[in-house]
């Protein structure tokens with residue numbers, strides 16, 4: 001048996017601070033040394049995030065629902081934000097790791113500076129006794145590596161996806177920041193087809209040599225040399241190659257050696273972006289994107305007359321010279337690709353009945369692809385359902401807006417006749433589906449629809465927020481009584497919740 | 505990279521403690537007393553025993569020439585170094601104290617298979633039990649070291665998947681996959697061993713296989729856990 005590792009080596013193991021060789025050697029030692037195995041096991045028990053506690057607890061106002069995954073940096077949980085009635089993702093750093101804590105704060109700082117449709121939105125940062133928690137949007141979808149394995153995308157799909165990521169990166173770079181760890185696992189593909197770049201743990205100013213991911217990391221970064229935007233460009237191009245090849249290729253691989261599934265022109269572009277020397281790459285990510293997109297422009301002309309779906313697909317490929325202002329690319333979500341109009345309409349209606357904004361957004365991509373003009377209003381309503389009332393209303397043509405007045409009021413009371421101040425609050429907080437009738441509906445769901453006690457609680461809470469949102473504090477308090485009974489807590493506790501939201 | 509810089513404060517504290525600086529030792533107590541308490545709580549349920557353990561840890565860490573705390577070099581987080589050192593001291597104390605708990609000191613996985621209670625094996629007809637035990641022992645013996653490490657932590661020490669990920673310094677999904685694969689292979693080999701030693705016909709084998717499939721993991725967990733720390 002090898003000699004036992006030092007205390008520091010064992011501590012470094014659970015801190016994730018060992019290089020792979022050291023880690024492997026220690027693992028083999030544990031296999032044959034019960035004493036060290038016992039120490040490692042006990043240490044892991046002491047420092048691992050407590051899932052059981054995490055699953056039932058709250059952090060700040062967020063009610064933790066369950067783990068989404070656990071990276072090297074910490075635990076990621078799904079959570080519910082009762083104030084805004086939306087699902088979010090909460091990333092908790094392992095409390096024992098000061099370096100990770102520093103990185104998490106760096107991530108928060110980096111994200112807070114960015115507001116871009118292709119960057120994961122940071123909602124909140126909570127400093128709790130369990131550590132620093134980043135509250136971000138919860139992407140209903142998959143990381144790009146999983147998405148690739150599942151959908152086996154064609155090159156145009158891969159390019160469409162990563163051109164969105166490129167836009168996000170351009171925004172990052174415009175802030176003087178670097179991402180440093182561009183790879184498929186850090187790209188989240190929503191069911192709405194929108195890609196967001198996340199996991200900004202390594203955002204920095206180009207001086208601190210923090211690690212990226214082998215294979216996707218530019219050679220200069222791996223060597224610990226200073227890096228600039230061209231290192232992110234390398235990761236982006238490698239991620240695109242990985243998406244079609246299923247594997248990375250060595251830095252400096254020639255165009256001719258790249259997978260044949262990539263068109264020749266794009267192979268040339270990618271080969272330049274993964275050059276060993278940064279000077280041999282493009283200067284900026286935007287240049288890489290334009291170069292990839294150049295052949296697509298010709299294709300767009302050739303494709304004129306292929307129908308709206310094709311145009312929608314092409315719209316994604318179009319790389320605007322200036323950053324996009326409002327126009328979000330239109331992509332048919334994979335789940336509804338090929339579905340016929342009546343199936344989609346049924347699904348859309350179901351989504352409306354279930355108040356399911358995410359499903360609504362998915363289904364409507366199919367409808368809009370079938371008839372953009374006819375279904376633009378449907379999309380607007382999905383926006384409102386998701387709490388983006390102003391965006392939704394803006395999508396409606398003036399004629400439709402008049403006809404849809406009652407719908408607008410249902411989802412956006414702010415555009416109805418309630419006081420301005422409260423309307424602003426409702427809008428600002430993204431509250432959805434608020435009208436006296438809608439709130440009363442929610443109150444009845446507590447008894448009629450809820451299948452489980454948890455559902456009942458959620459509906460009751462939702463009703464409280466709904467009534468509070470429209471200013472009916474008496475009804476909100478009544479619901480607080482219902483909730484207190486469901487939870488077997490004192491009404492005072494739930495009334496405090498109402499007070500926080502309503503009586504201010 | 506600034507790992508040492510980052511822990512410079514703790515390193516300075518440890519150095520001062522090693523030099524016997526009373527003020528530093530008081531700071532150490534105030535700052536890291538809670539860490540020691542969480543460690544000793546895993547080994548002692550009654551407060552007096554826990555106090556004794558903490559006293560023992562203090563002695564080992566802060567006295568001697570040079571005191572053990574001098575071994576901290578600032579490479580990682582001091583709290584984790586302290587946990588490892590304290591765990592070692594507690595585990596040694598436990599071995600001295602309680603020789604009836606040998607697993608932490610001597611156990612190979614194979615020996616854990618022996619001496620188990622036959623209750624778990626009632627599902628097997630009597631003539632199969634010896635064969636089952638032998639097949640399982642052989643299967644455990646045939647594990648490679650990395651399978652052994654993952655089973656030792658996951659089955660003997662009963663770590664959760666998240667804890668297993670931390671213990672091996674790998675992602676929880678990887679930890680889950682590796683644990684599952686090691687278990688599967690153990691079961692496969694056990695069945696293969698039974699097949700060769702019992703000369704069963706196809707029907708008997710199929711029926712035994714169903715029983716083993718359903719039971720071997722539970723049986724193994726119990727057999728291993730009985731002597732686990």
Ligand SMILES: [Zn+2]
Pocket residue numbers: 003004005029033035036037
């Ligand atoms: Zn050892």
